[in-house]
Amino acid sequence: MARKVQTSDALDDTARNPLILVVDDDLHVRKMLRHLFEVDGHEVIEAEDGRAAWNIALARRPAVLVTDLQMPGLDGFSLCRALRDAGFQQLSIIVYTGQRVTAEETRDAGADELVLKTEPLSRLRDLVVKVRSN
Numbered sequence: 001m002a003r004k005v006q007t008s009d010a011l012d013d014t015a016r017n018p019l020i021l022v023v024d025d026d027l028h029v030r031k032m033l034r035h036l037f038e039v040d041g042h043e044v045i046e047a048e049d050g051r052a053a054w055n056i057a058l059a060r061r062p063a064v065l066v067t068d069l070q071m072p073g074l075d076g077f078s079l080c081r082a083l084r085d086a087g088f089q090q091l092s093i094i095v096y097t098g099q100r101v102t103a104e105e106t107r108d109a110g111a112d113e114l115v116l117k118t119e120p121l122s123r124l125r126d127l128v129v130k131v132r133s134n
């Protein structure tokens with residue numbers, strides 16, 4: 001017999017496994033990251049560029065944003081600044097990029113963390129786990 005999920009259980013699951021918005025113009029990267037986070041029980045939504053991510057963020061209020069920087073239309077830097085300017089202070093923003101950039105540059109744009117695409121995926125996963133435990 002299936003266990004009935006109580007409201008408090010659902011809230012606990014949401015707190016432990018925050019909604020993640022993955023933003024990258026490369027479909028393969030989005031799918032890879034979706035799989036990485038869903039294995040840990042997260043709900044993952046995707047956007048192919050900054051403009052789509054902006055609209056999704058307003059509607060869904062994710063807890064974590066993992067974004068590339070170089071995208072058509074609204075790039076990752078502009079997306080980070082726009083979200084912070086709009087009051088998304090509790091949103092954890094992780095820049096995941098192959099672009100040559102420094103952590104200071106991404107922090108100046110409003111990001112909390114920088115992970116280069118050349119780094120092991122475990123670093124990105126660990127940052128999301130860290131956000132979940134805060």
